[in-house]
Amino acid sequence: MCLSTPSTASNIVSKVASRQVFSFLYPADFFTALHPHSRRNRHRAPLQMVSATAPQLEAWFIESLASAGQCQKHNPKILQPTTFFPSQRPDVAIKRRQVHNVIFSRPKSTRDxxxxxxxxxxxxxxxxxxxxxxxxxxxxxxxTDQLPLLEMPNLYQPNDGPHVTVSDRPEDEWPPPNYTWPADAETKIKLAELEAAVKQKDLCLDAEDLYQLYRTLPRPRAPYLPAKLRHTFLRHLYTVERKDETSMLRYLSVVDDMKTGGIPLTTMEWNSAISFAARYVNRSTDVEVEAALHMFREMEHVAGVKASGVTFNILFDVACKAGKFTLAGMIYKEMAARGFExxxxxxxxxxxxxxxxxxxxxxxxxxxxxxxxxxxxxxxxxxxxxxxxxxxxxxxxxxxxxxxxxxxxxxxxxxxxxxxxxxxxxxxxxxxxxxxxxxxxxxxxxxxxxxxxxxxxxxxxxxxxxxxxxxxxxxxxxxxxxxxxxxxxxxVPIHGALFLSLFKGFYLHGGIRYTHWVETRLESVWQAYIFAIDNDIGDLYISQWMVAWILKAFAKCSGKARTAAVWAEIKTKWQPNEMELEFVMDCLRPLMEGPDAAEKKHNWLLGSRV
Incomplete structure (x- = not known):
């Protein structure tokens, strides 16, 4: 049945806070042969949510599975509609992002x-x-020879009992699956624009542009979309290269509109929602595990959509990455019990x-x-x-x-x-x-x-x-x-993560004589990075973490004066939001208040103790 169901995202999301390749590596003229591309700044802010302990997460998962065992059809419950986000939530400004790669010229024959x-x-x-x-x-x-370390699933499970179904005919559902709200002339024009945009074969079309077209529709928006247009539109929103806060909020806000209008989601659309909740950050924690489990519970026990093998793989992945190995084992066993191949x-x-x-x-x-x-x-x-x-x-x-x-x-x-x-x-x-x-x-x-x-x-x-x-x-x-x-x-194109590793390496291993991590090489890496940023080369960007490790590296290898100069240069190329600036200043303050690496070097050369 198609019922309006409450969203658990109010428990998941309470608010969104504004949370020359090197001269000693490649020739100096490497960059000049490349085409310039648009640079992008990433703004990442963690979702604020009360996290649960590991035993609580495991108990939650067991409870969800126990409920599923009592009702294999997962009949949906009739509840009052709520929304994913508070009604007063301000619109989130989402910057347009483009992905560009640097192309190395490859020899015609790699054998040569x-x-x-x-x-x-x-x-x-x-x-x-x-x-x-x-x-x-x-x-x-x-x-390795004592396989399997985890038992593989038995694909032939016994029948789990009789199932009673009142009616599964589409004509008996209300609202019908293909039902749409009547639209006035202005809304029809906006729907036509959105439909023309999503019909483009190139899925690389900017999802933000599509989302802004969707937002021009009158609230609650989703009921005006025909079923085929709705599913195609959602497919564009969840087909993204990198999941982050903005893409997650964009997708879940549309899902929220659908749930408010009592519009059902497909299994793939539920899986995408769970994936967004679990993978919008680089490092998963208890917060993401709990969010994914909440979404999984709502999928099965409220919306009545049975999880697939993809669902459990998402849950298994986020549990592993968050270090919840006991929970991961439980998810694995449940997957095996359901007979997924x-x-x-x-x-x-x-x-x-x-x-x-x-x-x-x-x-x-x-x-x-x-x-x-x-x-x-x-x-x-x-x-x-x-x-x-x-x-x-x-x-x-x-x-x-x-x-x-x-x-x-x-x-x-x-x-x-x-x-x-x-x-x-x-x-x-x-x-x-x-x-x-x-x-x-x-x-x-x-x-x-x-x-x-x-x-x-x-x-x-x-x-x-x-x-x-x-x-x-x-x-x-x-x-x-x-x-x-x-x-x-x-x-293989140059990537921002490689620069991040290098700056972190200079902080961890630099500032010590008779090593390769010397000040001159740090300067070479810094100049190469700035050159790439200025010329919009590759998948490079300035972020709070990049800036933090750059400043730490220079403080360790070059001293306070050079660190201050580097920070002044960064500020001319980066426009951080308030939260990012606060994060960087919290990193910079102890560096400038602590011992000066340059003075320590000078004193060492004079033979005095430091």
């Missing part, structure tokens, strides 16, 4: 010039045995789970299950293994995977495809790989053919994992330089 001077090797067939060899295995008794997303999540647990053998076991399940191994899968092994303290094994990825790609034809940069293309490839795995299970003879067509080459995520490890954890600047030099062989 390979990083590290590797010799040409024969192209592997990438059979299951060779795929297993991509990941270092150990001789003797190993947990695992696909590549679930296998990759399981690899990441063991990596976060620091269990290298567990990650190998999960990888082995993936290979034996006839899933296609590609860069995404191997990146998950690299991340997991780094997290388990097995950096050498992780680096070995990276070297094998390079060899496999270099052994192929010179025009062998690389990972696309466009996120829509990546989504399409992921769906294709899932379908290939399904076909391989029906026709095993095609599996090797599909595997040899998969893309196995380092991408930006590969380098982010490795550079973050060698820069921050190890402090090996030479290794970082080598990795960044090899990026150009795989057309």
């Amino acid at each position: 010039a390979k990083p590290g001077g590797e010799d040409s090797v024969q192209e592997p067939n990438l059979t299951k045995e060779e795929l297993m060899d991509l990941v270092d295995q150990y001789d003797g008794e190993s947990l 695992f696909d590549r997303f679930h296998h990759v999540s399981l690899i990441q789970y063991h990596g976060l647990m620091g269990n290298g053998d567990g990650a190998r076991a999960a990888y082995k299950i993936l290979v034996e399940s006839d899933e296609i191994v590609d860069t995404v899968v191997l990146n998950a293994m690299i991340s997991a092994l780094v997290g388990a303290g097995e950096a050498t094994a992780a680096e070995n995977i990276y070297e094998r990825m390079k060899r496999i790609h270099m052994s192929r034809d010179s025009d062998a495809p690389l990972q696309p940069r466009n996120f829509l293309a990546k989504r399409r490839i992921a769906r294709v790989l899932i379908n290939m795995a399904k076909i391989s299970r029906l026709d095993p003879t095609k599996r090797d053919q599909f595997q040899n067509k998969s893309i196995i080459a380092p991408d930006i995520q590969t380098y982010r994992i490795l550079i973050n490890y060698f820069t921050i954890q190890v402090g090996d600047l030479n290794k970082t330089v080598k990795l960044m030099d090899e990026m150009k062989w795989f057309n």
